[in-house]
Amino acid sequence: MKSLNLKTLLIVCACVALLAGVVQADPETERQTMVDYFQKKFPNVELAEFANGIYAFDENAREQWIEIEDFPPYEIAIEDGEAFFNTPFANGRGYADCFENGGIAVRQNYPYFDSSKGEVITLEFAINQCRQDSGEQPLPWMTGELAAISAYMSFTSRGNPIDVQISNDDSGALAAYAAGKQLYFTRRGQLNFACSHCHVQSAGLALRADPLSTTLGQATHWPVYRFKWGEIGTLHKRFKECSEQVRAQPFEAQSAEWRNLEFYLTYMSNGLEINGPASRR
Numbered sequence: 001m002k003s004l005n006l007k008t009l010l011i012v013c014a015c016v017a018l019l020a021g022v023v024q025a026d027p028e029t030e031r032q033t034m035v036d037y038f039q040k041k042f043p044n045v046e047l048a049e050f051a052n053g054i055y056a057f058d059e060n061a062r063e064q065w066i067e068i069e070d071f072p073p074y075e076i077a078i079e080d081g082e083a084f085f086n087t088p089f090a091n092g093r094g095y096a097d098c099f100e101n102g103g104i105a106v107r108q109n110y111p112y113f114d115s116s117k118g119e120v121i122t123l124e125f126a127i128n129q130c131r132q133d134s135g136e137q138p139l140p141w142m143t144g145e146l147a148a149i150s151a152y153m154s155f156t157s158r159g160n161p162i163d164v165q166i167s168n169d170d171s172g173a174l175a176a177y178a179a180g181k182q183l184y185f186t187r188r189g190q191l192n193f194a195c196s197h198c199h200v201q202s203a204g205l206a207l208r209a210d211p212l213s214t215t216l217g218q219a220t221h222w223p224v225y226r227f228k229w230g231e232i233g234t235l236h237k238r239f240k241e242c243s244e245q246v247r248a249q250p251f252e253a254q255s256a257e258w259r260n261l262e263f264y265l266t267y268m269s270n271g272l273e274i275n276g277p278a279s280r281r
């Protein structure tokens, strides 16, 4: 019993030491370390391919997926999203008035840290903010109309390299990044797993029938039409599912915690191209 406690303590100490070290390094160095780690782990996978999740390295699943992409199940969401996007609010304004470049081809710049508000703004958060600023009700975060608008906005951004900005003298942005990173590496839930256990250490291995995707590329392609969901859903819907898999109490969609997590995760994919919306099984 005693040795077990000691062991547990040692593990906790190691984790804290690791995190402390991690928080001090700058995001760009950490991103490069992550890229190097996965390129070594998957020497046959080209960097750009990581944006395709498990299809980057699972040959059988990849064949099926390529066939599915001939008639993509998210196409209707793009069309619906475009129609929603172009429907004016009651006050005559519209989504295009809230975004740079009229909201076209801008997804690669999200999420960003808003220094005046002191918080991370994800694309979905900005869409609902836009509605509320015009006196409209916010939309549910994870599926439906909001996911469709997000899908359309991703579609217009395809091919643009992700460009999440974190300046090394922006203490607020650095703190949000560090909090997101900490969440990714902290054990949670009854099963006591961190995101990193599955998507860093065990990436490429199979959990039951599912091979596990890599951190690198996890944020490039949202929202996603998942056959298991039978609909299109946002990244935070996936966060919820992964949290529930380890029997952890999920945070709320678009909570500060999950926006920070998205900030970290998307920063790790900087330079990879937006390829959303996407299909996953």
Ligand code: HEC
Residues within 6 Å of the ligand: 052, 053, 054, 184, 193, 194, 195, 196, 197, 198, 199, 207, 210, 211, 212, 213, 214, 217, 218, 219, 224, 238, 239, 242, 243, 245, 246, 261, 280
């Ligand atoms: C017990 C293992 C496990 C843990 C822990 C876990 N996930 Fe997952 N995750 C999966 C599986 C299985 C899938 C589906 C296969 C895949 O795409 O990796 C998945 C998929 C994902 C995807 C979608 C990948 C894609 O290509 O669309 C994201 C994003 C993701 N997880 C993020 C997270 C985050 C963030 C956490 C921590 C809050 C987390 N996961 C914790 C098992 C896990």
